[in-house]
Amino acid sequence: MIFQGAHILSINQFEKENVKRLFDVADQMQPYALRRRVTRVLEGAILGNMFFEASTRTRVSFGSAFNLLGGEVRETAGFESSALVKGESLQDTARVLSGFSDVICMRHPAEGSVADFASASRVPVMNGGDGANEHPTQALLDLYTIRKEMAVNDRDIDGLRLAMVGDLRFGRTVHSLCKLLSLYENIEVVLVSPKELTLPYELVDDMRSAGVVVKVSEDLTQSITDVDIVYSTRIQEERFGSKQEADLYRGRFRLNQAIYTEFCQPNTVIMHPLPRDSRADANELSNDLDNNPNLAIFRQADNGVLVRMALFALVLDVAHCVDEYSHDVRWYNARPK
Ligand code: CP
Helix, strand or coil: CCCCCCCECCHHHCCHHHHHHHHHHHHHCHHHHCCCEEECCCCCCEEEEEECCCCCHHHHHHHHHHHHCCCEEEEEECHHHCHHHHCCCHHHHHHHHHHHCCEEEEEECCCCHHHHHHCCCCCCEEEEEECCCECHHHHHHHHHHHHHHHHCCCCCCCCCEEEEECCCCCCHHHHHHHHHHCCCCCCEEEEECCHHHCCCHHHHHHHHHCCCEEEEECCHHHHCCCCCEEEECCCCHHHCCCHHHHHCCCCCCCECHHHHHHHCCCCCEEECCCCCCCCCCCCCECHHHCCCCCECHHHHHHHHHHHHHHHHHHHCCCHHHCHHHEEECCCCCCCCC
16 A cells, blocks of 8 residues: 555555554654644644544544644534535535545444545545444554554564454454454464354454464453453444343453453453443443553553554655654643653
């Protein structure tokens, strides 16, 4: 893939060297994300941030990433405040909004919708999640986090052993991460879910064809004894026919500190794309893990800003001159150095 001007719609577009380039640029964004320096490299540019499904992290971190590069953000959130409720097509919306924006990020509940939108857009479009299909930027920030967490123990992505837990059928972050992991060597994945919510078989086949060792299980404690990462997910209630149906699976694979202490290796990293469902009947990652130093879920969210800054810088072709348009910040910065 050539980043300049590209739509970012699926992990299928990425080769290993694209991921390396992205992560190198993300590393360079650290002083800006930490508010040590300010860059105005995207001064004058406008991001159209269009979220037709609920979001906290993806929407705000795309917006923050663009602001941190000096650009401005215009948002549409929800169908009810857009002309889609009047019957306007996604393609007409794209024809109009790409006249107002330099890049567009979009989340939509229908699979393939962001690609449909992008086909009529005059500017690059980034997929912030299209139904149960994919969430490519989440997978990229997840892998960036994995790389950082593994580096603490002098480990690489190659050789990773990972348990994916929860709703693997509808969990789009899992779908994208499985594709991304398939680019690396000697990966072992154990898929832990109720049998009704297993990973789509095409994704399992693709992983196995790429050389990933894939095991399938319904037993959480047996599956997390010998892995580097436990990647927990929420039951994707919004994809079920009814709340009652989702309730059948909620809380089936809870990880808490007692289970972690008994079954996990001491260095096992706990990840989750968030939001975690903290309601009593779900609680897939218990709050009693919050002081566990291996809980990486908030580091994941922070890394999302770095990775999205890097994507904007590469797609808009300014990665080489971010520092040129920068200066130190002038305000008091409470963040630890
Ligand atoms: N991880 C993620 O997509 O979070 P949001 O739904 O809050 O964007």
